[in-house]
Amino acid sequence: MRASRAEQYREFAATRATHLYRSACLLTGGDTHLAEDLVQETLGRMYLVWGRISRIDNPAGYAQTVLVRAFLTHRRRRSASERPVGDLPDSAPPPGDDPDLRLALLGALGALPPKDRAVVVLRYWEDRSVEETADAMHVSPAAVRTRTVRALARLREQLGGSLVEFATR
Structure with missing residues (x-):
């Protein structure tokens, strides 16, 4: 056994x-x-x-x-x-990979506070629900929603128009 x-x-x-x-x-x-x-x-x-x-x-x-x-x-x-x-x-980067975009996204993600980063990774990379994310982080679902909104706003602020630049290549 x-x-x-x-x-x-x-x-x-x-x-x-x-x-x-x-x-x-x-x-x-x-x-x-x-x-x-x-x-x-x-x-x-x-x-x-x-x-x-x-x-x-x-x-x-x-x-x-x-x-x-x-x-x-x-x-x-x-x-x-x-x-x-x-x-x-x-x-060498993997084929079809955009290293500039990857570095920009990792840099913006790395600039987030740890709990904000954890929320973004769990919600959007791991595709977890608000409740699952709250359980993993030992916080309330309302705290997850609030932190998600703030984290995404910070990411948009940090990335600004750079995502449009990468998307138009």
Whole structure:
């Protein structure tokens, strides 16, 4: 029985890691190192509760909630403001990808406060409902709606007409 649960966890971790990493990259504003740390922490916490996984209706959704909570907890730490410095490696963008648009969006998302960023990622990247987002963040649905409106207004303000510029290329 233990071997099958361990195998189930390995399969779960292998299938969800990429999606968790993408979400973590959006939450961290493109900080890939922190995103990797958050995914590792999420998968570690999932391993601890895996024996009781039968009580969890949606393990993938639970993992996303754990990821968001890990991100918000990290942002509250004093050391969260430390940033490593170094050159980014050169890599070719995926075909059909617009790196300028991606950088503009990641920069604008990264400039948002952590809770606003979490709301935008959960609502629009993860496509969660207001209630699911409120549950993941431990806030009321009204707080999610208010934070969403303010976050989107900040994004529009930061991006200004630059999205029109990217769309007309």
